[in-house]
Amino acid sequence: MHAVRKSxxxxxxxxxxxxxxxxxxxxIILTAMKGKNEAGFLSFSWPTEFHLWDNIVEVIQTRNFMLVTALINSTVLTVASVAIMVLLAAMVAFVLQRRASKWNGLINFLVLSGLIIPPAVVPTIWVLQGLGLFKTLGGLILVEAAFGLSFCILLFRAFISTIPREVDEAAIIDGAGSIRLFFQVVFPLLRSVIITVIVVQSVAVFNDFTNPLYFLPGDENATVQLTLFNFQSQFDTSWNLLFTNILLITIPPLVMFIFFNRQIVAGMSSGAVKG
Amino acid sequence: MATIAPTKPLTGRRSAPLLKRKKMKSPYSFWFYLVPAILYAVLFLVPTFASFFFSLTRWTIFDATFIGFGNFVQFFQEPNLVQGLVNTFIYATVTSALKVVLGMLLGVLLTSQIIARGYLRSVVFFPVLVSTIGVGITFAVLMNPTKGLINEALATIGIQGPAWLTDPAWALLSVALVDVWKGVGLATVIYIAGIVSIPTEYFEAAKVDGAGAWKNFTQIILPLARPATVTVIILSLIGGLRSFDLIWSMTRGGPGFTSDVIASVIYKQYQAGFYGLSTAGNVILFLIVTLIILPLSAFLNRKEVY
Known part of the structure; x- marks a missing residue:
């Protein structure tokens, strides 16, 4: 009876x-497979002719291979900013969790502020311009890293608190200084949480639209999310190409999801248990 | 910190009591903070503090003229901007409420012994990872009033669907619904984590006492999954209050200004070159977020008595 109801x-x-x-x-997939006219009906139907390959080729070639440029930009952006986040956040979380000091209250406050406070847009542009980093990929990398730090620090800190202090002490007795203690002893132990942080933040940075929009304007600098506006125009939208583009840029997150489903879920839902 | 054992090996030859008085070198160096602190200060703290000043100016990036509270006055006088403010609250409230309710239902459903549980968990969660802009564009098409799949489907069961994004009364709500579609997976996995962490003894004891599914839900899951509820509320409020990309990709704040929120107002004013006004919008958003989130999280976390 019970089992019947469950099924x-x-x-x-x-x-x-x-x-x-x-x-x-x-x-998305069906429309990406259609020809231009058929896609224009916007109907949920099986394509009469298959144009998926033609569409992919055309999307890639559009506006002088903009999607390729954008893919390179997005990859560089994602890899660099996530690498910075992982390294810096792990260092902060390590000292923050291990060393009691009068600064801890302030640091915790700043970490939480970073999660809650919406970044001030134009003043950030002003700062970037002062540093000569506005409209540069390097500037955007640093911005993404700065905005993502807080979340990473929280994940790392929670994980580091589960590593017994005896591990540190053993290393210290063996004469390890702070650098060796961190990089050779503790950092390798963080492997699982590092994977979580990398996966979660890579997806976030790759999918980010707002920050590239503000801090890296210009076609030659486009990231993948901005290429979606290539095929939308008020008069003549090529829906087949637009949805092919959506399909193409959904593949990286899909791959991440297939391989790292568990880490992503663990990372995003952490904090739920502790509150 | 000072109480841990390895003080002696740290500096080798000297005796322990002498060390206590000397300043001992912690293996957890403060300079680890240095680089992240600079990064965070320069790109986050400085702009945040600068925004308070620049919101009081007429500003062209190169020079700023102090005009007092002019930008804020303008913000609260122009109906379009006030509308954006109101919409922000509506949007955040609707999305958070729906994410809590649906997330909890799905969480309970997907922790029970149900067939195809793995498939259901994956399919509910996957939209979280998809590009927001892609989702926005897709649903803008599906919500097309005449040709869109949603209204065609509704028509087959005899319901005349609304004009969704082109109807001023529905536009904001339509975007909010898509936001929920995309974000409910995150709420669900948070609830799943919360429900799974409830000790099974509670359910066994309840079973002995003859509690049914409803009793289990109201008496055990609801109170004990409270940390999950708090997390979902806080996260979706923070996200909802500053939401920009979905709204931008679906309606650009239209029709008219009916689905504008503060974040889209900030962008529009920035595009129009009103940097001071745009920054004033940022300050207002900052105040709203902190004035809502801080008391709310203090309140929600304080009442946790279990």
Missing amino acids: WLGIVAIIISIFVFLVPFSF
Whole structure:
């Protein structure tokens, strides 16, 4: 009786999930496979002719291979900013968790502020301009790293608190200084949380639209999220190309999801238990 | 810190009591803070503090003329901007409320012994990882009043769907619904983590006492998953109050200004070259977020008695 009701509930859930979640994704794929005219009907239908490959080629070539440039930009941006975040956040979290000092209250406050406070846009541009970093990829990398630090510090700190202090003490007795203690002893132990941080933040930076929009304007600097506006125009939107583009830029997060599902979920839901 | 053992090996030959008085070198060096502190200060703290000043000026990046509270007065006098303010509250409230309710329901459902649980968890969570702009564009098409799939589907069951994004009364709500579609997966995994961490003894004891599913939910899951609820509320409020990209990709604040929120007002004023006004918007957003989040999180966390 109970089991029957459970499977009944499951079937209903599956049917609803198909309509709510699978149909929109199939719509993206179907439209990406259509020709221009057919895609213009915006209908949820099987393509009469398949143009997926032509569409991919055309999307890639559009505006002088802008998508390729954007993909390179986004990759550099993601790799560099996440690398900076991981290294700096792990160092901060390590000292913050291990060493009691009168500064800890202030540092914790700043970390939480970084999570809550919306960044001030134009003043950030003003600062970047003063440093000569406005409209440069380097500037955006630093901005993304600065904005992402807080979240990473919280994840690292929670994990470091589970590493016994005896590990540190053993290393210190063996004569390790602060650099060796951190880089050779503690950092390797952080492997699992580092993977979590890398995956979660890579997806976040790769998908980020707002910061590139403000801090890295200009076509030659476009990141992948901004390429989506290539095919939208008031008069003549090429829906097939637009959705091909959406499909292409969804692949990296999809790959991440397939391989790192568990770490992503763990990273994003951490804090729920402790509150 | 001073009480841990390895004081002796640290500096070798000297005797321990002497060390106590001497300033001992911690292996947890403060200079680890240096680089991140500079990065954070220069790109986050300085702009934040500078925004308070620049919001009081007429500003062209190169020079700023002090005009007092002129920008704020303008912000609260222009109906479009006030509308943006109101919309921000509506948007944040609607999205957070729906994420809490749906996230909790899905969390309970997906922790029960249900068939295809793995599939359901994946499919609910995946939209979280997809580009917001991509989701926005896709749903803008699906919500097309005449050709869109949603209204066609509604028509087959005899419902005349609204004009969604082109109807001033529905535009903001439509975007909020898509926000929930995209974000409910995160709320769900937070609830799943919270529910899974409830000790099974509670459910066993309840079973002995003859509690049904509803009793389990109201008496055990609801109170004990409270930290998850707090996290979901806080996270989705922070996200909802500063939401920009979804709204921008779906309506650009339109039709008219009916789906503008503060974040889109900030962008529009920035584009128009009103940097002072744009920054005033930033300051207002800052005040709103902190004035809502700080008391709320203090309140929610204080009442945690379990």
